[in-house]
Amino acid sequence: MMQLSHAWLVDENPETRFQAGAGQTYRMVRALLRNPLAVVGLVIIIGLLIVAAFAPVLAPYSPIESNLGARLLAPSADHWMGTDELGRDILSRIIHGARITLMIVLLVAVISAPVGLLVGTVAGYFGGWVDRVLMGLTDVFLSMPKLILALAFVAALGPGIENAVIAIAITTWPVYARIARAETLTFRNAEFISAIQMQGASHTRVILRHIMPLCLSSTIVRVTLDMAGIILTAAGLGFLGLGAQPPLPEWGAMISSGRAFILDQWWVATMPGFAIVIVSLGFCLFGDGLRDVLDPRNRTR
Amino acid sequence: MKSLVLTNPAADDPWKRRRQQSLRWLVSLGGFAATIAMTFLGLLAITFVIGRVVPIDPVLAVVGDRAPQDVYDAVRAEMGLDSPLIVQFVQYVGAVISGDLGMAVTSQRPVAEELARVFPATLEMATLGILIGVLVGVPAGVLAAARQGSWIDQVIRVLGLAGYAIPAFWLGLVGLALFYANLRWVGGPGRIDIFMEGIVPSRTGLLLIDSMLSGDWAVFRSAWSHIILPATILGFFSLAYIARMTRSFMLEQLSQEYVITARVKGAPERVVIWRHAFRPIRIQLVTVIGLSFAQLLEGSVMIETVFSWPGIGNYLTNALLNADMNSVLGATLVIGAVFIGVNKVSDLLYRILDPRAR
Numbered sequence: 001m002m003q004l005s006h007a008w009l010v011d012e013n014p015e016t017r018f019q020a021g022a023g024q025t026y027r028m029v030r031a032l033l034r035n036p037l038a039v040v041g042l043v044i045i046i047g048l049l050i051v052a053a054f055a056p057v058l059a060p061y062s063p064i065e066s067n068l069g070a071r072l073l074a075p076s077a078d079h080w081m082g083t084d085e086l087g088r089d090i091l092s093r094i095i096h097g098a099r100i101t102l103m104i105v106l107l108v109a110v111i112s113a114p115v116g117l118l119v120g121t122v123a124g125y126f127g128g129w130v131d132r133v134l135m136g137l138t139d140v141f142l143s144m145p146k147l148i149l150a151l152a153f154v155a156a157l158g159p160g161i162e163n164a165v166i167a168i169a170i171t172t173w174p175v176y177a178r179i180a181r182a183e184t185l186t187f188r189n190a191e192f193i194s195a196i197q198m199q200g201a202s203h204t205r206v207i208l209r210h211i212m213p214l215c216l217s218s219t220i221v222r223v224t225l226d227m228a229g230i231i232l233t234a235a236g237l238g239f240l241g242l243g244a245q246p247p248l249p250e251w252g253a254m255i256s257s258g259r260a261f262i263l264d265q266w267w268v269a270t271m272p273g274f275a276i277v278i279v280s281l282g283f284c285l286f287g288d289g290l291r292d293v294l295d296p297r298n299r300t301r
Numbered sequence: 302m303k304s305l306v307l308t309n310p311a312a313d314d315p316w317k318r319r320r321q322q323s324l325r326w327l328v329s330l331g332g333f334a335a336t337i338a339m340t341f342l343g344l345l346a347i348t349f350v351i352g353r354v355v356p357i358d359p360v361l362a363v364v365g366d367r368a369p370q371d372v373y374d375a376v377r378a379e380m381g382l383d384s385p386l387i388v389q390f391v392q393y394v395g396a397v398i399s400g401d402l403g404m405a406v407t408s409q410r411p412v413a414e415e416l417a418r419v420f421p422a423t424l425e426m427a428t429l430g431i432l433i434g435v436l437v438g439v440p441a442g443v444l445a446a447a448r449q450g451s452w453i454d455q456v457i458r459v460l461g462l463a464g465y466a467i468p469a470f471w472l473g474l475v476g477l478a479l480f481y482a483n484l485r486w487v488g489g490p491g492r493i494d495i496f497m498e499g500i501v502p503s504r505t506g507l508l509l510i511d512s513m514l515s516g517d518w519a520v521f522r523s524a525w526s527h528i529i530l531p532a533t534i535l536g537f538f539s540l541a542y543i544a545r546m547t548r549s550f551m552l553e554q555l556s557q558e559y560v561i562t563a564r565v566k567g568a569p570e571r572v573v574i575w576r577h578a579f580r581p582i583r584i585q586l587v588t589v590i591g592l593s594f595a596q597l598l599e600g601s602v603m604i605e606t607v608f609s610w611p612g613i614g615n616y617l618t619n620a621l622l623n624a625d626m627n628s629v630l631g632a633t634l635v636i637g638a639v640f641i642g643v644n645k646v647s648d649l650l651y652r653i654l655d656p657r658a659r
Contacts, residue, residue, distance in 0.1 A: 139336075140343030145599040145640040148617075149347065152633040155621050156351045232468050236603055239470050240618055255471055259607075262474050263482040270478070273471035280466035 031293045038289020044282025052098040061089035063096035063249045072265045082267040084257065090267065093249035094275045100250045101279060104165055104234045104243075109223050111169040116176025117219055121211045123177070124184025125203070135181065138174045146171040150233055154242040161250075164243040168233050172226060176219050183215040217294040225287035228280035235276050251276050333652075337645050342394070344637045348630045349393050353386075355626055402631035407623050412631035416613060420635070421506025422492060423612030426532050427601055429509075431594045433536030434543050439586065441540070442547025446555060447574050457544045464541025469534065469600050473607035476530050488526035490609035497523045531608045538600055539593035546589045550582040584654045591647020595640045602636070 010027065014020035032038050051058060061079075066086035073083040081090040123134035153167035187193065196206055237243035238252025246253060251272040258269030360377045368376075377383050381392060396402075402412035445454040480486045488494065492508060501508075501515040509528065512521040554560060555578050563577045602614030609615065613632055620628035 136339065137343075140340055140347075143340050143641050143644060144344060144347065145595070145637055147599050147602065148633050148636050148640075151602070151617065151621065152348065152351050152629060155624075155626070155629045156355045228465050232466075235468050236470060239468075239603070240606065240621065242621065252468070252470075255468075255474065259474060262478045266478045269471070269474050273468060273475065276468050276471065277463075277466050281462060284462055284465050 028293050032289050035289045035292065037285045038292075041282045041284065041286030041289060044278060045286055048098055048102060048279055048282065051095055052102045055096045055099055059089075059092035059095040061092040063088065063093045064247050072261065072268065074265070075267055081271040082265070084254070084268050085261065090254070090271050093254060094251065094272055097249040097251045097254065097272065097275065098279075100161070100244055100248060101231060101234070101276075104161065104168075105227050105230050105283075107165045108168045108172060108230050108234075109227070111165070112173040113176050113219055113223050115169075116173040117180045117212055117215060119173070120177035120180025120182075121184050121207050121215060124181040124188055125207055125211060127188070131181075134177070138177045141171070142174040142178065144171070146229075147233060147236060150237065151240070151242065154237060159242045159245060161244045161248075164234060164237045167237070168230055171233075172230065175222060175226070179218050179222055180212075180215040183218055184211055187211075187214065221287065221291045221294050224283060224290055227283035227287065231276060231280050231283070329652075333645075333649065337641070340641050340645070341638065344634065344641065345394050345397060346390070348634050348637075349390050351633075352393075352626065352630055397634065402634065403627035405620070405628045405631075406625040407620075407628075412627050415616065415628070416631055416635050419611055419613050419616045422508075422610060423598070423601055423605065423614060425507045425509060426528060426535065426605070426610060426612065427594065427597050429528060429532035430535030430597050430601075431539055431590065433533055434539030434593060434597070435590055437536070438540040438543030439547050442544040443551055443574065443579060445544065445548045446551030447570075449552070454548075457548060460537075460541045461545040464538050468603075469538060470603040470607050472534050472537070473531065473604050476534055477607070480530055487530045488523060490607075492524065492527055492611055493520065494523045494527075531604050531610060535597050535600055535604055539597050542593050542596075543586075543589055547582070547586065550585050551578055554578040554582055584651060587654065588647050588651045591643055591650070595643040598636060598639055598643070 008019065009023045011019065011023065014023055032042075066088055067083075068087050070079075070083050070087035072085060073079055073087075075082040079089050079091065081094065083089055084093070119134050119138060123131040123138075149171050150164075150167040153170060154163050157163035157166065193206065193210065196210055201210075234243055235250075235252030235255070238250040239256045241253070241256065244250030244253055246257070254272040255269045258265070258267075258272070262269050360373060360380060360382060364373055364376050374383075381389060384392075400413050402416070404410065405412050405415055408415065441453065441457055445451075445457040448454060477489070481489045497520050501512045501517050501520050504511050504514060508524040509521060512518070512524055551574075555574075557578075560573060560578055563573045568577070601610075601612065602617055604610070605612045605614035606618045613636060617629060617632040617636070620632060
């Protein structure tokens, strides 16, 4: 009955909701794969996931154990990226650091996107003073300098990954609230919303089941585009000693520890930076491609 | 025209119409001022809340943990910590408005005084940075749009991506390793060579201008060699953004019919691009430049830390390491206020300059 074929997927008259959904996903993926830069981004992100998942297998040395006999060795066949001031293999630390970076971006996204979605949809759906209060709050947060605010929050909460995640999440949600509100306003007065309301659906149900799903795609695009910024902020906090604490192999903290040797042993501080640049670039490229597919109104030229 | 007169009874009286217009303008300005006030109040609320969540008990810090309960309570009352939070907040706002940001724990001097001392260094670097960003970014963006798909267009695209993906502090370190340690093209960390410190009298606090005013060119050269690398790196990030925005504004204009008309008329390409297409986007660029200047102030925190630049960002990170909360919040407040101020001023400029936004 159900065959996964090209014809079935692109059928103009889908018979089931599942077929329609699958067809839409199929078309989206095809459009995405036609964009070479987006594919590069996707490859980088998949690479990050693989490296993070198989870090203990891939890393040739321990990321934590020091080996003082092998301090500050230049890149060689044994240590592809050299060793740091405690004789730890930098490549192994970068591989393990992928887990920390991935965890930070995922946690920030999981915390801030739902908060932003909720605030934005509620403000857009109810309008009036609810809208004014919530959006006033959003605008205040939106007009603050993000990095400085995150710094101050971590300073108050104390250094550490969890607090860094909270601080970054506090500064990222307002953008999603704005986007979700704008989306909500476009179909707030649509007939399908009135139809559900007249069937007796509660406000909670309308927002959660009918409005939020429609705001999802533009929020996902924005979250993907923001990932690079989140990675940079997290690395910046790590660099200042406010994020992940030693001996954790967080990339920003690794750059910070290499700072003392930058003039003679350049590789200690430089190598983790390349990892940050590549991963951020991956999210930027993939996010751009995703926007072109999911959100054609804001297509870049 | 008749219907216009019917819908607007003031139209037959030009004076009345003008009064109405300026009234509307005033109301919108008033609303704008209210937004700014709310934003600043929000900033104060945030720093106030941050000051409250600090796990350090400020009373314990004064009396020590062996003080009897009555001494503790007396000091707590003296510090105003027993009054309701809203009263404390109002007191806090009042203190900040009167310029009192508390005492710096490490130096035992008023935070406001210390911030005033370090601010010119940040201003100098950020201004040079935005100059680089605008002077290179705007022409580059215009060229990229005029020759879409050419090498300069590709360079702008790559720069734009790099601006998003490269951590500023890392680029600073790489720049130091390359241009200072290896090539010896620029001076190292700090604002000036140590043996030249304090030679020229401080008038503006901006070393480049002070040394020029005194005519001391050796000091000027030293200051220049120290500022150029961090300012260029800061400028790079605003350049990437400004060029990308300029490019997309220009592309929008170049597809307009009046540009085609100008071309058909036989106007030279240079005139079409700079006189016809570039002029209308200048107003949009004001906003973009304001925005990137504000972001640049924020980015200077990282760059200053890397370059040991004695500005407000370096002050902030040092205070963070010393857990000196008064200084952290003071610096946050000042950077935040300047950030908001620059954004709002560019917003206001846009409203004043653009006839459509009036």
